[in-house]
Structure formats: structure tokens, C-alpha cells
Amino acid sequence: MATGGIARSRLAEERKKWRRSHPHGFVAKPETLPDGSVNLMVWKCVVPGKEGTDWEGGYFPLTLQFPEDYPSNAPVCKFPAGFFHVNVYPTGAVCLSILSNAWKPSITVCQILIGIQDLLDHPNPASPAQDACYRLYKKDMRSYKDRVRQQAKQYPSLV
Incomplete structure (x- = not known):
């Protein structure tokens, strides 16, 4: 199986698991292309601010861009450019150990999103x-x- 095939089959499994069960308030789904097909390599997500924190009430858009050699390598996770956070680059890219030096192929999309929520x-x-x-x-x-x-307040819930 080609490397990209491994990535896509893993992501298809992750999608199934996510649809069955995921943390309340989070959104994670593959990008839908203009022709209606699904791009498993790019996921559009929403990370809610944790209750009881200064982030509460915000629903922050995040894109996960998976490399062809996923899960051997981590996805690039990006908030909108200019997102205000100590560990988010001006481009929106998230700086988090589980996405770089502490990456393990066993880390799931759910674990990434919860880790990013905790980082906020x-x-x-x-x-x-x-x-x-x-x-x-x-x-x-x-x-x-x-x-x-x-x-x-700039990122209210869409529902």
C-alpha cells in the first residue's frame, strides 16, 4: 500500500470513530471540495474554549493538514492568521510538543484537539x-x- 494510502485509511478510521463519539463542543470533519468529494488530508475543526477559563464561550476554528506520510508524521494545525496565543505563530500554526518532538503515530485527532484546547x-x-x-x-x-x-467573543458558537 502506498504511503498516502496508509494515511487515508487511518484518517477514514479516525473519521468513523469521531462520528460515533467525540468530546462535546468539538467539531472535526474532512474538507468538502467544490465537486462534493471529501479531502481526508485536510480537516476543518472547531475547538471550544474550556468552561471556567478566559477562553470560555469561544469556538475557535482550526485546520488540520495531514502529510502524505501520516501517521508517521504529525499534521500541521493552524488557527486563523493573527490568532492571539503565546504558542501560536502569526501564521496561525500551533506550536505544541505532541505535534513535533513528542509526536507518536498512536496520537489521534481527538487527542490532538484536546491537547490544543488544553494549550489555550x-x-x-x-x-x-x-x-x-x-x-x-x-x-x-x-x-x-x-x-x-x-x-x-470574536469566535462565538455557530449554533
């Missing part, structure tokens, strides 16, 4: 991806939290 309220200042955001986080936590709550 528990940033890793030892691995900053946005300088201005990092400085605000380190020097003025109140302003940082205000900015997070403001961003959460």
Missing part, C-alpha cells in the same frame, strides 16, 4: 511563537487575559 489556557512560555503576546503574558497578565476574553 495553559500556554508554554518556554516555547513562545509570538513575541508581543509572550511579552504581554509575562509582564501584564491582566491585559493578556482581557485580550484572550476579547478574542473569545
Whole structure:
């Protein structure tokens, strides 16, 4: 079986499992192309902000771009460009250990999304991806939290 075939069959299985059971408030589905076909290599997702955090009430769009050699290598996970978070690059790319040096082929889409949700309220200042955001986080936590709550309001639930 070609490498891309392994990736696609794994993603088809992940999709089936997700449709049967997934965490409340999360969305994860393969991209639908203009011709109506499904692209298993790109997933459109929504990560809800955790209750009781400054992220609560936000439903944050995230794209997972799977490489042809998935699950040997992790997907690229991106929020919209300009997303405000210590560990999100200005391009929107998420900087998270389970997506790089701690990647294991056994990690599932569900685990990735839960890990990203956890990262929202528990940033890793030892691995900053946005300088201005990092400085605000380190020097003025109140302003940082205000900015997070403001961003959460920019991404309300679609239902």
C-alpha cells in the first residue's frame, strides 16, 4: 500500500470513530471540495474554549493538514492568521510538543484537539511563537487575559 494510502485509511478510521463519539463542543470533519468529494488530508475543526477559563464561550476554528506520510508524521494545525496565543505563530500554526518532538503515530485527532484546547489556557512560555503576546503574558497578565476574553467573543458558537 502506498504511503498516502496508509494515511487515508487511518484518517477514514479516525473519521468513523469521531462520528460515533467525540468530546462535546468539538467539531472535526474532512474538507468538502467544490465537486462534493471529501479531502481526508485536510480537516476543518472547531475547538471550544474550556468552561471556567478566559477562553470560555469561544469556538475557535482550526485546520488540520495531514502529510502524505501520516501517521508517521504529525499534521500541521493552524488557527486563523493573527490568532492571539503565546504558542501560536502569526501564521496561525500551533506550536505544541505532541505535534513535533513528542509526536507518536498512536496520537489521534481527538487527542490532538484536546491537547490544543488544553494549550489555550495553559500556554508554554518556554516555547513562545509570538513575541508581543509572550511579552504581554509575562509582564501584564491582566491585559493578556482581557485580550484572550476579547478574542473569545470574536469566535462565538455557530449554533
